Amino acid sequence: MKRTVVLFLVALAMSITSCSPPASNEQTSPPQATQAPTNGIVSTPTPPTPTRTGMPAGVFDLVAKTGGIVRFTLPTPASDPAVADIEAFRKKTGAAPVSYIVADVDNRSGTEVINMYKVSAYDAEGREYAFARAAGVFGEWGPTFGSDYVYRMPDGSILDEATGSALNNEEVRLNNAIDIVASPAQRANIILISKSTDLPKEFTRVAVAPSGMGYPIDALPSGAGGHD
Numbered sequence: 001m002k003r004t005v006v007l008f009l010v011a012l013a014m015s016i017t018s019c020s021p022p023a024s025n026e027q028t029s030p031p032q033a034t035q036a037p038t039n040g041i042v043s044t045p046t047p048p049t050p051t052r053t054g055m056p057a058g059v060f061d062l063v064a065k066t067g068g069i070v071r072f073t074l075p076t077p078a079s080d081p082a083v084a085d086i087e088a089f090r091k092k093t094g095a096a097p098v099s100y101i102v103a104d105v106d107n108r109s110g111t112e113v114i115n116m117y118k119v120s121a122y123d124a125e126g127r128e129y130a131f132a133r134a135a136g137v138f139g140e141w142g143p144t145f146g147s148d149y150v151y152r153m154p155d156g157s158i159l160d161e162a163t164g165s166a167l168n169n170e171e172v173r174l175n176n177a178i179d180i181v182a183s184p185a186q187r188a189n190i191i192l193i194s195k196s197t198d199l200p201k202e203f204t205r206v207a208v209a210p211s212g213m214g215y216p217i218d219a220l221p222s223g224a225g226g227h228d
Contacts, residue, residue, distance in 0.1 A: 054124065054202035059222040062208055068110035068182065071222065072103040074121060074206060075199055082189050085177070086138055089170055093153070095141040099199055101131050101192040105182035115181040116190040117209040120216065123200040131192035135175050138193065142171040 062070040078087045082102045090098065105114050119131040143151040143164045151164025159167070179188035207216035 054204060055206070055221050056202050057199065060206055060219040061222045061224070062210065062217065062219040064110065064112075064114070064210055064217070066110050066112040066114075066211075068105060068107040068112075068114045068210065070103055070105050070114065070116070070208065070210060070219070072101050072119075072219075074101060074119075074203070075099040075194075076102040083191060085174060086134060086191065086193075089138060089167075089174060090141060092170075093141040093167060095138075096195070097197050098137070099129075099131070099194040099197055101194075103190045103192065104187075105190050106187045107182040108185055108187055110182070110184050112211055113181050113183050114190075114210045115212065116192060117212050118216070119192055119209075119219075120205075120207045121199070121203045122205045122207075124202070124204055129194055129196045129199055131194040133180060134178055134191040134193050135180065137195070138174060139171065142167045 057074055059071060059073050064070070076083065078097075078100060080100065080102055083100045086100075101119055103116050103119075105116065107114050116133065118133075121129040121131075123129070140154060143153050143159055145151055145164065145168065151159040151161065151168070153159060179190050182188040182190065206219045208219050209216045
C-alpha cells in the first residue's frame with residue numbers, strides 16, 4: 001500500500017512539472033527614450049553676424065575704372081579754405097553745424113564725368129552718415145522770397161529786404177563758385193555736406209556714388225588701393 005502511494009505522488013509531481021509553461025529565453029529590451037514631436041519644424045543654427053574691419057577717419061582714395069582719381073579727407077575740417085565761405089554763410093543764417101568732405105577729383109585721365117553724387121560712411125553699428133552735394137544742402141539755409149514780396153527764413157522768421165536780399169545774393173554767389181562736376185580732362189574740388197556731426201573715429205565702409213545714382217563703389221584708406 002505504501003509503495004502504491006509513493007508511486008502515485010511521484011507521478012503527480014511529474015504531471016504538475018510537465019504542465020508548467022516553459023521559461024522564456026527572451027531578454028527584455030530597455031525602455032527607449034521618446035522624442036518630442038517636431039511638427040515638421042527643423043531648427044537651424046543662427047549664422048554669425050559678419051564683421052568688417054574698422055578704418056580710421058582720415059584720407060580715402062578711389063580710382064574709377066573710367067580713369068578718374070578721387071581723394072578726400074573724411075571729415076574735412078570746417079576750417080579748410082575750400083569750405084570757408086560756405087561755413088561763414090551757415091553761421092550767418094543760423095543753420096545747425098554740419099560735416100564736410102572736399103573731394104579732390106582728378107579726372108584728367110578719365111573718360112566720363114564724375115559728379116560725386118553721394119558719399120555714405122558706415123560705423124560698426126550699421127549707422128549711415130550721408131554726404132550730399134553742397135548746393136543742395138546750403139540751399140536750405142537761406143531765405144526764400146515769397147509771392148508777398150517778403151524774405152522768410154526756414155524757421156518762418158521774416159527778414160527786412162536788405163538782409164534778405166544780401167543773403168539770397170550770397171547763396172547765388174556760392175552756387176556759382178563751387179564745382180559740381182569734373183568733366184573728362186578736368187581736375188576739380190567737389191564739396192559734400194552731411195547734417196551729421198557726431199561722426200565716429202572709425203568707419204566700416206565708405207561708399208561713393210561718383211557718377212550719379214548708380215551702384216556705389218568703395219573708397220579705401222589712402223595707400224590701400226581703393227578702386228571700383
